[in-house]
Amino acid sequence: MKQSLTFIPTMREVPSDAEIRSHQLLLRAGFIRQNTSGVYSYLPLGKKVLDNIEGIIKEEMEAIDAFEVFMPALQQAELWKETERWFSYGPELFRVKDRHGREFALGATHEEVITSLLRDEVKSYKKLPMTLYQIQTKFRDEQRPRFGLLRGREFIMKDAYSFHATEESLDEKYMEMKQAYTNIFTRLGLDFRSVIADGGTIGGTDTHEFMALSEIGEDTIAYSDTSSYAANIEMAEVNANYEKSDEPLKEMEKVATPDQKTIEEVATFLNVEAVDCIKTLIFQVDEKLVAVLCRGDHEINDIKLKNALDATTVEFAYEGDVLQLLSCEVGSIGPVQLPLDLQVIADHSVASVVNGVCGANEDGYHLTNVNPERDFAVDQYADLRFIQEGDLTPDGEGTVKFARGIEVGHIFKLGTTYSEPMQGTFLDENGRSKPYLMGCYGIGVSRIMAAVAEQFNDESGLKWPKNLAPFNIHLVAVNMKDEKQKELADELYKLLKSYRFEVLYDDRAERAGVKFADSDLIGLPIRITIGKKASEGIVEVKFRESGESTEWPKEEITEKLQAFFGAE
Numbered sequence: 001m002k003q004s005l006t007f008i009p010t011m012r013e014v015p016s017d018a019e020i021r022s023h024q025l026l027l028r029a030g031f032i033r034q035n036t037s038g039v040y041s042y043l044p045l046g047k048k049v050l051d052n053i054e055g056i057i058k059e060e061m062e063a064i065d066a067f068e069v070f071m072p073a074l075q076q077a078e079l080w081k082e083t084e085r086w087f088s089y090g091p092e093l094f095r096v097k098d099r100h101g102r103e104f105a106l107g108a109t110h111e112e113v114i115t116s117l118l119r120d121e122v123k124s125y126k127k128l129p130m131t132l133y134q135i136q137t138k139f140r141d142e143q144r145p146r147f148g149l150l151r152g153r154e155f156i157m158k159d160a161y162s163f164h165a166t167e168e169s170l171d172e173k174y175m176e177m178k179q180a181y182t183n184i185f186t187r188l189g190l191d192f193r194s195v196i197a198d199g200g201t202i203g204g205t206d207t208h209e210f211m212a213l214s215e216i217g218e219d220t221i222a223y224s225d226t227s228s229y230a231a232n233i234e235m236a237e238v239n240a241n242y243e244k245s246d247e248p249l250k251e252m253e254k255v256a257t258p259d260q261k262t263i264e265e266v267a268t269f270l271n272v273e274a275v276d277c278i279k280t281l282i283f284q285v286d287e288k289l290v291a292v293l294c295r296g297d298h299e300i301n302d303i304k305l306k307n308a309l310d311a312t313t314v315e316f317a318y319e320g321d322v323l324q325l326l327s328c329e330v331g332s333i334g335p336v337q338l339p340l341d342l343q344v345i346a347d348h349s350v351a352s353v354v355n356g357v358c359g360a361n362e363d364g365y366h367l368t369n370v371n372p373e374r375d376f377a378v379d380q381y382a383d384l385r386f387i388q389e390g391d392l393t394p395d396g397e398g399t400v401k402f403a404r405g406i407e408v409g410h411i412f413k414l415g416t417t418y419s420e421p422m423q424g425t426f427l428d429e430n431g432r433s434k435p436y437l438m439g440c441y442g443i444g445v446s447r448i449m450a451a452v453a454e455q456f457n458d459e460s461g462l463k464w465p466k467n468l469a470p471f472n473i474h475l476v477a478v479n480m481k482d483e484k485q486k487e488l489a490d491e492l493y494k495l496l497k498s499y500r501f502e503v504l505y506d507d508r509a510e511r512a513g514v515k516f517a518d519s520d521l522i523g524l525p526i527r528i529t530i531g532k533k534a535s536e537g538i539v540e541v542k543f544r545e546s547g548e549s550t551e552w553p554k555e556e557i558t559e560k561l562q563a564f565f566g567a568e
């Protein structure tokens, strides 16, 4: 492609509204342009990168017998009402009306559409399993669209859905998908981890996320420094083996702690560690209040609490409700002598506290030498806290470390979450009607472009991995007015294309400095510069990744390029 003819609007200045490197560079190098908040156009270079990402995804999907379809983005509200998601999905779902006042959703995801498609066609176990996928624009009215392509309101997703007659068949496809995803992200060149995840609002049980490691990632991953264990901290299980001191139990005492409210304040005031304190929080769990205990050095994880109590919503209780229940402020609550009908749930770590400190349910006082079981009852112990760096890993084989990640893929076992309410059923071998077992598998195609840009860049610009680069080679003629240079550049352009290399030919009448700066910004794997030595048939070659340069005689160029690009 001749650069003089195409549309690559590069910018020297860093756009003021782009906070992160990938967003800045994709704008500056002319890959994308913002249309409005969270909505982007992909320019010729950006479109080529998308096509390359999609090509890899398609190959790996077809390899596990997932077949491509293309479903509507305009989805009638009735389908979303069948699963109640029309009501539960909230403001993230774009809703529109047609000229007759009928309601539609703009596809945020396609479980409803695909289940309705199959339920009318696939009615026997003989046609199962069946796996279909599509690559399509999704619409989500995100609360905080940001970081360019990382969180858009209109974005491109690969979504696959599998349908099964048996658990074994679903398990098998899930494992195949997990492997296919690993292949995809490896081929994309991403530094990534697959982590155990939380099911979230889509529902379902077994689920893994694929995280591209990056400082600017919105998710935190807990991983083991020695084993392969990795999980999203949203739900990372905590190893419940706590050491318990064998110090003798002392007599409980009530002590004055005027104006000491937080754990830190109380611990400092009483000269103890946060580990020795018991934190008591009152949560509103669906309709009732529940007392939730954890150690002073830990934080309660809402998702775990919700799962442990099998609840729909959990949130901190209103201060007014707490005052009415216990006649004290939030900072003075403790587990001793709570109202009998108040349910008490504690994190496993609380059981290991010996002679601890807690609130006295009276403003300005705390209790010391408090011991679980002897001084207060717990209805249920569970894993309720956030994992922390330095914890023992759940598999017991290492120490927990944290890293930040960008979620680029997510796979779920959905079970019958959608097929049941939508009556997506088939007849099994015995003629019995059963709902399909389903899996769903998403990849953020446009988000990947940003994640790769985030991982592959330097101060001068982008550095595309070979598999994703919009072109293989940037052919730059330093001075197009120089006959010799132009002649050799034209000749090489033709030659390289005939060898099936993808070439971006900078044939513009720009200054050399501008051309080189643009070339570094765009970041193709190899730049071939035709300059002063054109008359000798020698070109300069620069490798974007390593920054190394060398000279090649023109006769050796194709062979050397084949070696470079073939060496994957």
Ligand code: ATP
Binding pocket: 109, 140, 142, 149, 150, 151, 152, 153, 155, 156, 157, 200, 407, 408, 409, 410, 442, 443, 444, 445, 446, 447
């Ligand atoms: P997130 O937690 O980031 O909001 P999600 O859990 O809502 O993601 P899924 O519904 O599982 O995401 O969608 C599948 C994939 O689509 C995600 O793994 C992610 O890569 C991508 N994706 C989701 N939301 C967006 C968005 N707003 N912009 C770009 N990509 C997105």
Ligand code: MG
Binding pocket: none
């Ligand atoms: Mg989301």
